[in-house]
Amino acid sequence: MRDPVEEWIADVLAGSGLSMSRRAEISEEWRRHIDTLIQNCCRGEVADSRAVRAALDAFGRPEVLRRQLRRAQRTIDTRAALSETLRGLWLLTLTPAILVAVLAFFIEGFSLWQGCAAGLAFIVVLALPMAVCNYLVVRMRVILLRPRPRAEINLPRRFLFWMMSASMALAACVLTGGLLILTAAPLFIWGEIGRTGSAVVLPFQRWFAAAVLDNSTHFDGRLPWLVATVIVASAAATLIERSRSVCAGR
């Protein structure tokens, strides 16, 4: 026959939406607590079954407890997702930004500070889509993978998760490209301002606008190569970050 305490804990934790490892940890923690309560009751010469009942009653009604655990878990998940998003965002935006800065400095002959400003401008442009993408991927992982035991995370579920992650990364890249074009549009329309204006005003946009306006001479046909490199770098950084998180079991 199964231990009534174990059974009660398993019943409470079953609908709590917690990960298996978290459930095991909480289960052990509560078991110790309940054992101590039972011991104290038995010392007071209470029959075993009544002592168990009293100990379990101290924890309250299972449905209330389950609801509170779920609420606590939601807070934990949201905080974890946000902190992971911020952590991931740094990596996801930094890689392409460094690439942009390096390209601007070595290939386009920008000065060092202009190269750095281009990288910084790129971070600003990239931050929003990457943040959205990263947050959605983190939440998706919680929904699709986390509350289930490893055996239940079957191949279709895993495939679905990776496919959705890849779509998110792609969407972020497309969005980034869109934002780049959007921010460069005024300079594209009033190209002269972009080319003759102060170099202090977002050098990257100036650079991008110049590339669009004067593709053949300025970039010598390297623009598609540059865009492709940025997209590949962003996608690679996204996948590296995702794999790192999944391997770390987060």
Next chain:
Amino acid sequence: MKIDKELLKGATETAVLAVLSAEPCHGYELIRKLRERSQGVLQLGEGTLYPLLYKLEAKGAIEGAWETSTGERRRRVYRVTARGRAHLDQRSRQWRYMARGIDLVLGVPAYA
């Protein structure tokens, strides 16, 4: 005397942090210490304590670790982090300030 849940809401978190800042302890011990230190006013139930501990842990205010003392099975012991201490200081100041205000409104002799 039974205290209204709404009144207890913010106070419980502060009380738990205060007890843990004095000495790290596990759940069972924490409930006992809370009862003793509040002279029976704060009788926290297990069903309230654990979700609260998990929330505080997620916020980074406390951290839990499995510890084994001699002759006993391992238990999860919670201790306050630097962030938790800062949070506790802030909450204590707010609590004293608010309590003083309420006392004044209620006409408690010390301030009247």
